[in-house]
Amino acid sequence: MITSIFKEIFLETKRVFIKTLIYLFIIFFLLVGSTQFAWTSNYYYVYYPYEKMDYYYAIELEYGKKNFNEVIKISKSMVEELVLENSVIIVTIPYPYSLQVEHYKVVNPTIAIVYRYEDISLLGVDIRLDNEEPILVFTESLSNDGAPPEILGKIKEVSLIINDINISISMNVYIHSQPLFEPKGLLIIKYGSKEYLDIISSVDFYMSQILIKDDSGSLGEIIRNKVVNEYGLNMSVYYKPDVLEVMESWSPSISNLLSYSFMSYWIGVILGSIILIRNSFLFVDLSKEVVGLYLIYGVPLKRVIMSFIILLLILSSMSIFLSTVSVYFVFTYIDLIKQPPLDIFLTISSSTIFLTIIIMTVLSIAFIKYRFSSTELEDYVSTGVA
Amino acid sequence: MRIKLDNVSKSYISGKKSIKAIDNVSIEFDRGLHVITGGNASGKSTLIRLIAGISRPDHGVISVGKYRLNIDCNNECLSMLRREYIGFMPQTLMVPKSMEAEKACGLPLILKNVNGWREVVHMYFEEFGLKDCMGRKGGELSVGQRQRIAFIRSIIFNPPILLLDEPFSHQDEDSVRKIVEFLNSISNDKIIILATPDLTLLKVYRLKIDRIISLFRGRIRSITD
Numbered sequence: 001m002i003t004s005i006f007k008e009i010f011l012e013t014k015r016v017f018i019k020t021l022i023y024l025f026i027i028f029f030l031l032v033g034s035t036q037f038a039w040t041s042n043y044y045y046v047y048y049p050y051e052k053m054d055y056y057y058a059i060e061l062e063y064g065k066k067n068f069n070e071v072i073k074i075s076k077s078m079v080e081e082l083v084l085e086n087s088v089i090i091v092t093i094p095y096p097y098s099l100q101v102e103h104y105k106v107v108n109p110t111i112a113i114v115y116r117y118e119d120i121s122l123l124g125v126d127i128r129l130d131n132e133e134p135i136l137v138f139t140e141s142l143s144n145d146g147a148p149p150e151i152l153g154k155i156k157e158v159s160l161i162i163n164d165i166n167i168s169i170s171m172n173v174y175i176h177s178q179p180l181f182e183p184k185g186l187l188i189i190k191y192g193s194k195e196y197l198d199i200i201s202s203v204d205f206y207m208s209q210i211l212i213k214d215d216s217g218s219l220g221e222i223i224r225n226k227v228v229n230e231y232g233l234n235m236s237v238y239y240k241p242d243v244l245e246v247m248e249s250w251s252p253s254i255s256n257l258l259s260y261s262f263m264s265y266w267i268g269v270i271l272g273s274i275i276l277i278r279n280s281f282l283f284v285d286l287s288k289e290v291v292g293l294y295l296i297y298g299v300p301l302k303r304v305i306m307s308f309i310i311l312l313l314i315l316s317s318m319s320i321f322l323s324t325v326s327v328y329f330v331f332t333y334i335d336l337i338k339q340p341p342l343d344i345f346l347t348i349s350s351s352t353i354f355l356t357i358i359i360m361t362v363l364s365i366a367f368i369k370y371r372f373s374s375t376e377l378e379d380y381v382s383t384g385v386a
Numbered sequence: 387m388r389i390k391l392d393n394v395s396k397s398y399i400s401g402k403k404s405i406k407a408i409d410n411v412s413i414e415f416d417r418g419l420h421v422i423t424g425g426n427a428s429g430k431s432t433l434i435r436l437i438a439g440i441s442r443p444d445h446g447v448i449s450v451g452k453y454r455l456n457i458d459c460n461n462e463c464l465s466m467l468r469r470e471y472i473g474f475m476p477q478t479l480m481v482p483k484s485m486e487a488e489k490a491c492g493l494p495l496i497l498k499n500v501n502g503w504r505e506v507v508h509m510y511f512e513e514f515g516l517k518d519c520m521g522r523k524g525g526e527l528s529v530g531q532r533q534r535i536a537f538i539r540s541i542i543f544n545p546p547i548l549l550l551d552e553p554f555s556h557q558d559e560d561s562v563r564k565i566v567e568f569l570n571s572i573s574n575d576k577i578i579i580l581a582t583p584d585l586t587l588l589k590v591y592r593l594k595i596d597r598i599i600s601l602f603r604g605r606i607r608s609i610t611d
Binding site for chain 1: 435440441461462464465466468469474476478482483484485490493494497
């Protein structure tokens, strides 16, 4: 008697323990996977050659609500103040704004404006001294197959010594989003030129990015204080090398899609699905026969709706995600869009998932309610057909 | 718990005609096995459906314990009764084609959030020779198998009342014998109402019957203890 009671207790404890463990695993995988997934998808486009530097600060100035010129001014003064020896500042300027050299008059002493089109081909370099004619100008349009060697050769080593600040520009140009710059100086980069605006208009950037190399590791706080407190801008600072490695890894490739964050996300989804299918996933069948049975035993409507929402959640996220990734790769490999930004695709994908879920949920609830209210139990039991 | 029908009538419309399926029936059911018998269209199934709360009477009162079904109970209340107190096996509704056999059978347990409902279902499947049905859907099963699953569904949550509408109609000898044995073993503790047109079969298999109620055209023709 006592043995059987203990046996019962042991079996029950074991069952609950295993079940809890499984649920914890699922939650862990889903949380870790989805947070990493979301996080990496936001910042994938930082694809500069970080590995050459010890510490980086990727500062994103959100100028969406600010006047662009104001932000430029702020960037400019930051550039002025923060160009330290051995530090690198890259200000990326979004394409819709045509930079005028005079905006940077005070960026003393040198401005390099690099025209480029989506990391594919270097279109030109225009380096000027303050108020002077450009000392180096390359404005030739290059084909997508690559830059002519003679131009690349000229660009590769541009070195100026002005006002005791050593600024040199060293560039490597590759096709398809390989590192464009190996900068050792101050670069102001402009995306696109007039004739390319149409082509790249589907790609939008809302951030101005300043990357700073800081061997001492202390510059981040100074910049943060300045940007947030003095200029009142929103700013995100990322400075751990490993963080940036992950960002960098998000240049799209099959191996990245199979990376840990994705795998853990999908492991969570698959495990969750198995558990749901076995246990809670019981009321998604809405055929008339089944609804009749539900009505006999009074299956609560909310339980049916919940099952449906869970089903929709899993199916829509899986299908939309997979189709988005497929489209992305198709676009990439047939060269319709040069290096489409993955974050835009993922944003569209996640927005679509949410929209789909909302619409489908509303439709499902309406359908479930209709199905339940329109089934005549008496007829159903009498004839077996609702 | 007791079941009481007081001057209950129920009519159906067939085409332009009104057919009286149950005509002014008054009867009470206590613990024991009650067999309702009669020819075709005598009102056996209608009576079962009325007690199960599936159909509502045109006149009269049906009481199950403290509940007056057609007066006190809305649909939710009736569902609750079928979930908690009344094991109901209809004649036609068995296992939906698209539904997994275990799930169709274990539905009352699932709704009661019984952990390990599948194991309980499997136990009954083995007892009633349905081992082959595990993991299969309703559409893949024979009528006899589906009927036995519906029978198990009606008893699986151990209800105090059992309403069985022609439970042997598609069963082979071995299955009838098992069901009869099972009913004999529980009939002292429950109110079992079994509708069947064929009393001979029950006698052959020695079903312990406490009372036989014979219906004819919706009226009680005789009651034999």
